[in-house]
Amino acid sequence: AYAQWAQITDYGSGITFPGLVWKMGPFRAGAEFRMFGKEFMGDYYNYSYEIERVSWDAMGGDDDDGAYVTKEQSLEAIPSGTGFYADAGAYLFDIIDIFGAYSQMKYDDSDVPSKSFYATAAPNTSFIPRISMAEGYFQQPNAEKLFSRESNGTTIGYRVGTAMGSGVMLVYDNKTIYHNGEPNRIMTIETVITFK
Numbered sequence: 001a002y003a004q005w006a007q008i009t010d011y012g013s014g015i016t017f018p019g020l021v022w023k024m025g026p027f028r029a030g031a032e033f034r035m036f037g038k039e040f041m042g043d044y045y046n047y048s049y050e051i052e053r054v055s056w057d058a059m060g061g062d063d064d065d066g067a068y069v070t071k072e073q074s075l076e077a078i079p080s081g082t083g084f085y086a087d088a089g090a091y092l093f094d095i096i097d098i099f100g101a102y103s104q105m106k107y108d109d110s111d112v113p114s115k116s117f118y119a120t121a122a123p124n125t126s127f128i129p130r131i132s133m134a135e136g137y138f139q140q141p142n143a144e145k146l147f148s149r150e151s152n153g154t155t156i157g158y159r160v161g162t163a164m165g166s167g168v169m170l171v172y173d174n175k176t177i178y179h180n181g182e183p184n185r186i187m188t189i190e191t192v193i194t195f196k
Contacts, residue, residue, distance in 0.1 A: 012040030048153040081107035133161040
């Protein structure tokens with residue numbers, strides 16, 4: 001059992017209480033009750049953050065001729081709300097680790113998208129030379145309708161990491177993020193250092 005509290009500097013805060021985690025053999029699960037204040041977003045930094053940092057608002061600006069809006073500025077429009085989070089995962093037959101999470105919020109303003117879904121599948125790479133990790137992932141944050149590509153932030157991608165030495169890994173990340181119904185393909189290569 002646990003509780004959490006988070007604050008976005010100069011904006012709102014959120015509380016998780018109670019939170020519960022369960023694990024038995026290869027299976028695991030968790031659940032939370034969430035209470036978010038105004039101007040707070042639980043998954044502010046997510047897989048689609050690269051294109052959510054700034055977006056175009058066609059009706060914004062002083063003369064309604066459009067304006068750029070940062071993700072930070074968009075926090076000002078988020079009302080307070082309550083909801084839940086639940087996840088489940090399993091490491092099956094020492095072959096693959098699968099995980100899924102779903103959250104739903106009920107905001108004071110019913111027009112705010114309130115459903116989020118996240119899933120990963122990661123095979124065991126111990127038998128593949130020089131491959132330290134591999135995973136496929138799907139994310140849909142703050143959606144009105146799940147599994148719709150029309151929902152901003154829908155992300156589908158995969159990551160592969162190759163060992164470069166003791167504790168050092170080179171990770172290739174290829175993903176497609178949907179924004180305004182259009183796919184945006186992003187590829188990154190990063191160096192990851194792990195400490196044991």
